[in-house]
Amino acid sequence: MLKYVGLVLSGLTRKKLRTTLTFLSLAAAFTLLGLLQAVNSLFSGAADFLGANRLITQASTSFTQALPMRLMPQIEAVPGVTAVSHSQFFGGQYGEGRSFFPQFAVNPRRLRETYPEWVMPEDAWRNFTSTQDGAIAGRLLAEQNGWKVGDIIPLNSFIWTKADGSRLWEWRLVGIFDGKDAEWQKRANLMYLNYGQFDEGRVPGARGLAGVFVVQVADPGESERIASTIDAKFANSSEETKTQSEQEFQLGFIRQLGDIGLIVNLITGAVFFSILFLTGVAMSQAVRERIPELAVLKCLGFKDRQVMWLVLAESFALCLLGALAGMLFASFVMRFLPPEFPITADAFVWGVAGVSVLVLTVLVGLPPALTAQRLKIVDALAGRAGDSPLELALRKAIEWPAMGWRWVMGRPLRPAEADA
Structure with a gap:
């Protein structure tokens, strides 16, 4: 696998500005994800350390x-x-x-x-x-x-x-x-x-x-x-009283602020969807620009499956580096928070980040990877390579809002736009 590292890095550095901006976006998103999940972990485990031999009696x-x-x-x-x-x-x-x-x-x-x-x-x-x-x-x-x-x-x-x-x-x-x-x-x-x-x-x-x-x-x-x-x-x-364990009492007190876990997970989901959309567009565009180069790789003897894994490896490397930078920065920020907010990036938080990297890699890397796999050498060199169904759906999702806006503004669509 090490012999393909050069190809993966060359693919990532082909458009340095685009890769840098995507990397920074991923780092910012995973910084937020790390901080939010650390808060979620704090609240969900806030009472785990309390003594099991204590009860709290309160008014019912x-x-x-x-x-x-x-x-x-x-x-x-x-x-x-x-x-x-x-x-x-x-x-x-x-x-x-x-x-x-x-x-x-x-x-x-x-x-x-x-x-x-x-x-x-x-x-x-x-x-x-x-x-x-x-x-x-x-x-x-x-x-x-x-x-x-x-x-x-x-x-x-x-x-x-x-x-x-x-x-x-x-x-x-x-x-x-x-x-x-x-x-x-x-x-x-x-x-x-x-x-x-x-x-x-x-x-x-x-x-x-x-x-x-x-x-x-x-x-x-x-x-x-x-x-x-x-x-x-x-x-x-x-x-009348209500007696419960100290853990249950503390969790009930926290819930008076609202369902913190649900709020944090909703924000995390919005962040994940944003980076999914952004990174997916970047990877799709990167593969589209390199179709002739991928055809040359196949001419040199690379199999369809090897080309597909190369594209997936690029997606994984980009997501991994962005996530690592974001999580390290989130851990650095947590060290300077006041004692009232004792949040830390524990194993659970890093586990969530790791799973997010894998899911993100599959979602953003699979459509362009399938395009690369089904690529026909003759069509690619002639500029006739088509999109995979997943990539086509992604492109439509990007184009349809713009088309709808033009319709609302009263400008008729040209035939080429309608066909798109």
């Missing part, structure tokens, strides 16, 4: 509806439950740029029991427990904002109003936590607030409420039974 109507704290002892009494914590989304904006990151008001001791994946020095845990206005931040978040222990961090909540009517809350940073492993370290970009100041400082009507309860179970295999038992305790009451 929506997780935005708060639950009273008096439910927590009843949940703790369910057989198989080892620990329960509560969490309330705070919704604060930081700085004049109004940057946003996740913040949750929690009980420090209970947080440590239900989320042992977060690691922090013992002194920091004690300070978080004893400091009424204390807060701890993930290492990624602290490094991003240049925070250090002892800083006062003002957060303007767009959800919670203080008893004095203000929405500005001040929190003292008493610790910086990290994840137990690389997977959790990548997600150390959130903040936990001491529930003490939060509950005491908000308006009286909102006190004593929790957003959700985090339930740790001894045996993950018993999770379904425990979830059903918890929900049965509060069935037909004013505080």
Whole structure:
């Protein structure tokens, strides 16, 4: 096969400008494809790393509806439950740029029991427990904002109003936590607030409420039974609950933004169709211009099948080089994204790109390759080579819109145009 590399490269470099523009278009398209599929992979696998021994209990109507704290002892009494914590989304904006990151008001001791994946020095845990206005931040978040222990961090909540009517809350940073492993370290970009100041400082009507309860179970295999038992305790009451695994809860939260996977796949499909059309036209034109040269190859002893594979090899080489350049650039861009967007080009993303290259090669390379295979030497040298049915359909798809536009503009088609 190596002896045909020169022929393939010479075919690609015959029209350098056209090949360069097609290559750049493919690179741009695969850059977008790589970024979009990385986002899709992030959302589809966003909850895979979460602990299998945790359940989330929320209000049956929506997780935005708060639950009273008096439910927590009843949940703790369910057989198989080892620990329960509560969490309330705070919704604060930081700085004049109004940057946003996740913040949750929690009980420090209970947080440590239900989320042992977060690691922090013992002194920091004690300070978080004893400091009424204390807060701890993930290492990624602290490094991003240049925070250090002892800083006062003002957060303007767009959800919670203080008893004095203000929405500005001040929190003292008493610790910086990290994840137990690389997977959790990548997600150390959130903040936990001491529930003490939060509950005491908000308006009286909102006190004593929790957003959700985090339930740790001894045996993950018993999770379904425990979830059903918890929900049965509060069935037909004013505080009906819905208990599900932490993975299901996180995916449900993501779906509140819309079906991200469907949106990304639709955009990817539009990109794929665009590069298919562009590359198909370029390859068809390239083969059309080289019909006499292909006839000469057959005169020299190349078989029909060999000529067909040469054209397919050109299509594959062009698609592969464009995809490789685009994916490498997408991977380079991902390295400079902020920690809030931890997307990476993992094996799934590269797999999608590889399959796209193969499909694209077949779709854009097969029509001109079939034309090259059925080429008759005499007809080709005389300039009478015809198109394959697939190539003819592609050419018609290009010409018909232009013909229709001319008809709309009132200019009659010439016989030659009508025959085309």
